[in-house]
Amino acid sequence: MSFKSLGLSEPILKAIQKKGYETPSPIQAKAIPPVLEGKDVLASAQTGTGKTAGFTLPMLHYLSNNPHPKFRPIRALVLTPTRELAAQVFENVKEYSEFLDIKGAVIFGGVNQKPQVSKIKQGIDILVATPGRLLDLKNQGLLSLKHIEIFVLDEADRMLDMGFLRDIERVMKLMPNKRQNLMFSATFSKDIKKLAYSILNNPVQVEATPENTAVEIIEQKVYRVAKGKKTGLIIKLISEGNWQQVLVFTRTKHGANKLTKKMVSAGITAAAIHGNKSQGARTKALAGFKSGKIRVLVATDIAARGLDIPLLPHVINFELPNISEDYVHRIGRTGRAGAEGQAISLVSADETTYLAGIEKLIGEKIEMEIVDGFEPDPNASTEPIKPGQNRGRGGNRNSGSRNTGGNKNSNRNRSRNRSRNRNSN
Numbered sequence: 001m002s003f004k005s006l007g008l009s010e011p012i013l014k015a016i017q018k019k020g021y022e023t024p025s026p027i028q029a030k031a032i033p034p035v036l037e038g039k040d041v042l043a044s045a046q047t048g049t050g051k052t053a054g055f056t057l058p059m060l061h062y063l064s065n066n067p068h069p070k071f072r073p074i075r076a077l078v079l080t081p082t083r084e085l086a087a088q089v090f091e092n093v094k095e096y097s098e099f100l101d102i103k104g105a106v107i108f109g110g111v112n113q114k115p116q117v118s119k120i121k122q123g124i125d126i127l128v129a130t131p132g133r134l135l136d137l138k139n140q141g142l143l144s145l146k147h148i149e150i151f152v153l154d155e156a157d158r159m160l161d162m163g164f165l166r167d168i169e170r171v172m173k174l175m176p177n178k179r180q181n182l183m184f185s186a187t188f189s190k191d192i193k194k195l196a197y198s199i200l201n202n203p204v205q206v207e208a209t210p211e212n213t214a215v216e217i218i219e220q221k222v223y224r225v226a227k228g229k230k231t232g233l234i235i236k237l238i239s240e241g242n243w244q245q246v247l248v249f250t251r252t253k254h255g256a257n258k259l260t261k262k263m264v265s266a267g268i269t270a271a272a273i274h275g276n277k278s279q280g281a282r283t284k285a286l287a288g289f290k291s292g293k294i295r296v297l298v299a300t301d302i303a304a305r306g307l308d309i310p311l312l313p314h315v316i317n318f319e320l321p322n323i324s325e326d327y328v329h330r331i332g333r334t335g336r337a338g339a340e341g342q343a344i345s346l347v348s349a350d351e352t353t354y355l356a357g358i359e360k361l362i363g364e365k366i367e368m369e370i371v372d373g374f375e376p377d378p379n380a381s382t383e384p385i386k387p388g389q390n391r392g393r394g395g396n397r398n399s400g401s402r403n404t405g406g407n408k409n410s411n412r413n414r415s416r417n418r419s420r421n422r423n424s425n
């Protein structure tokens with residue numbers, strides 16, 4: 001299977017060659033033909049499998065072969081959930097269209113709108129956007145979606161997670177009814193199907209599961225640890241293992257900041273990347289991490305989503321995600337392209353339910369270990385902390401009192417813990 005046999009035009013093949021791709025990835029091989037035929041397509045394949053080119057290449061093929069006869073209106077819209085993803089998709093659009101007469105622009109919030117607006121005014125074929133800034137500029141009368149012929153919803157699952165459903169519906173009303181719709185997603189849930197029904201007409205559905213699913217080639221490990229001892233343990237693991245490029249996930253922005261500060265005080269170069277950081281700060285952190293200047297990048301799920309960081313040897317879940325699928329996305333950051341990687345999770349008692357959910361999803365028990373001096377707190381509640389609840393509460397309040405018995409409730413938790421530990425061994 002070659003890109004040429006998919007029917008893509010010469011200038012596009014040239015750009016692909018320049019980019020260094022030899023063969024289409026499985027999702028590209030499956031998605032590109034129906035997209036070229038003008039069909040609505042729903043495509044799902046896990047993060048890092050090349051979905052961007054899966055819609056960008058055929059989209060460029062169509063737009064360049066069917067130019068607008070009179071002027072240059074926006075004819076293709078790609079919606080993405082985050083600024084990073086928007087920037088990355090646009091970067092790809094630019095690279096793949098190098099040898100075509102196609103113009104594009106990217107818009108997202110958090111930065112001055114002026115340069116974005118002036119770019120649009122010059123006339124563009126493709127607009128890559130996050131929903132907020134798109135609607136904002138539209139409401140100011142600064143852009144029109146009346147000539148859209150191709151609409152792409154990229155990372156659709158994350159769009160839903162981030163609560164963009166209403167915005168998507170608003171955007172849909174601004175486009176002509178007759179258009180091609182494409183939906184790309186890393187996961188394929190009930191909600192995604194529902195969204196697909198409302199957006200797509202008679203869609204062709206394509207899916208690709210990599211030969212070695214992440215979960216199979218990645219060495220996974222769980223450290224059971226008291227909540228309040230997680231920071232000490234992660235610093236010990238990174239220092240003693242002399243790990244140089246580590247991606248750490250926290251559940252909250254606040255948690256990411258706090259952990260980053262502690263790492264830096266412990267002499268480990270670290271930076272946080274999340275939605276509250278300015279675009280400049282995020283770009284700088286990412287560049288520093290890629291170049292090796294920064295050893296540890298601490299990220300929240302949303303900020304990390306879709307970041308183009310190849311081949312990470314170590315991914316650490318400082319906290320488990322409460323959505324099991326996010327665990328698979330997170331650990332998918334290691335062991336890419338067949339290289340081996342290690343995914344470590346620090347799990348406190350209140351995350352027991354999340355761990356069970358993850359093990360059910362991946363269909364295996366993850367190897368469990370306890371490090372001397374960083375034992376789990378036998379008195380801690382195994383009740384999950386609800387999203388939004390203060391995570392600082394509780395902590396290692398009871399640590400050091402593991403043999404003091406405690407009330408009936410904590411005894412029950414303890415035996416529950418113990419039996420789980422045994423199961424995980």
Ligand code: ADP
Nearest residue numbers: 021022023024025046047048049050051052053
């Ligand atoms: P996804 O959207 O599925 O998470 P991306 O489109 O961001 O994945 O692609 C992930 C990485 O794979 C990028 O670095 C991209 O340049 C690279 N890539 C995409 N297609 C190919 C290909 N056919 N051959 C080699 N590398 C590819």
Ligand code: MG
Nearest residue numbers: 051052155306
């Ligand atoms: Mg993507």
